[in-house]
Amino acid sequence: xxxxxxxxxxxxxxxxAGTFVLLxxxxxxxxxxxxxxxxxxxRATPAAYPVDRLIGKWGVASYxxxxxxxxxxxxxxxxxxxxxxxxxxxxDGVMMHVADDPTPHELTLKGGPGGKxxxxxxxxxxxxxxxxxxxxxDNMFVTRFVSPETNTRYGTFIYVRCGTAxx
Amino acid sequence: MFSGFxxxxxxxxxxxxxxxxxxxxxxxxxxxxxxSQAASxxxxxxxxxxxxxxxxxxxxxxxxxxxxYRRQLVxxxxxxxxxxxxxxxxxxxxxxxxxxxxxxxxxxxxxxxxFQWSGLVTVVxxxxxxxxxxxxxMIARQPYLPRFMAGGxxxxxxxxxxxxxxxxxxxxxxxxxxxIGQSVSSGCFRLANGDxxxxxxxxxxxxxxxxxxxxxL
Numbered sequence: 001x002x003x004x005x006x007x008x009x010x011x012x013x014x015x016x017a018g019t020f021v022l023l024x025x026x027x028x029x030x031x032x033x034x035x036x037x038x039x040x041x042x043r044a045t046p047a048a049y050p051v052d053r054l055i056g057k058w059g060v061a062s063y064x065x066x067x068x069x070x071x072x073x074x075x076x077x078x079x080x081x082x083x084x085x086x087x088x089x090x091x092d093g094v095m096m097h098v099a100d101d102p103t104p105h106e107l108t109l110k111g112g113p114g115g116k117x118x119x120x121x122x123x124x125x126x127x128x129x130x131x132x133x134x135x136x137x138d139n140m141f142v143t144r145f146v147s148p149e150t151n152t153r154y155g156t157f158i159y160v161r162c163g164t165a166x167x
Numbered sequence: 168m169f170s171g172f173x174x175x176x177x178x179x180x181x182x183x184x185x186x187x188x189x190x191x192x193x194x195x196x197x198x199x200x201x202x203s204q205a206a207s208x209x210x211x212x213x214x215x216x217x218x219x220x221x222x223x224x225x226x227x228x229x230x231x232x233x234x235x236y237r238r239q240l241v242x243x244x245x246x247x248x249x250x251x252x253x254x255x256x257x258x259x260x261x262x263x264x265x266x267x268x269x270x271x272x273x274x275x276x277x278x279x280x281x282f283q284w285s286g287l288v289t290v291v292x293x294x295x296x297x298x299x300x301x302x303x304x305m306i307a308r309q310p311y312l313p314r315f316m317a318g319g320x321x322x323x324x325x326x327x328x329x330x331x332x333x334x335x336x337x338x339x340x341x342x343x344x345x346x347i348g349q350s351v352s353s354g355c356f357r358l359a360n361g362d363x364x365x366x367x368x369x370x371x372x373x374x375x376x377x378x379x380x381x382x383x384l
Contacts, residue, residue, distance in 0.1 A: 060313045
């Protein structure tokens, strides 16, 4: 539905009326739904890596083409003069940013289908705001945004731990 | 039309020292900055203005198609040899001299107030899809950015860069083609990606670049 639809109060009323009808229909039909609990969203499973492995100071660089990967890793290592700092969150996650939002949020690692690991908000793995962890070791991890559009803009991120001590 | 002709000076109006003072705010590359002996280490890095938008995508096909900033053949009276690049900051035009009183004219974005300069320089290096390092000010504002971005369509330096020797400035592309014709940069000259690709194919290392800036009252 185009955004302009929402800009008209008259259309908003129509929307509300239409939404009501749909909701009523959904409630009516739900009693005869064949597979209650079935959902398109996968459930998070335990991640392959401990989330506190992310905590620390990291040099960060990004690339788009594989030919740039090696030198981007070297550049990430060189960026520790302006590190990206990941700290422990108030609950079980870590404080990091999602794309295009300067406010840090508590994110966590989530296991997903096919043995993949995602970094993002608590919830189903593979969300549009998530990042997929492509590889992770104690001193380096590589991520890409799940959203193809965001991934196109920013590329694949390489995080290289600064120093050896984990904060 | 070419009001900047009489105002050529072979020094910067706002020198590289300004660039150095502003550190990474400027769009600077440091290669033997004759203009800015005091250039700091931060000014030596490839950085851009804080108003830039890394991550926006502009392909190398994007050109200015309408209006005065469209790439076009123009009458251009000059004594400079064919192949010379003349940049008229006040007019937002870059001329590639063709000879016989003709030039190819490109629309450009230029340095904002206080970041415009003039001088005689040469192209010392060329790069396709150059890498980019956001300045610390931009990282502070957009902490989710990588500290280094390998060249590509989302890179604010765009599709091509021509490095101007002895300065921290470049002629480069942009992922913000709507800024062509405006004074928004920190002293670099930006063209739409398709236009900078065209210029890049015509200008070689060693090309003489004359930057003219007419002071306004």
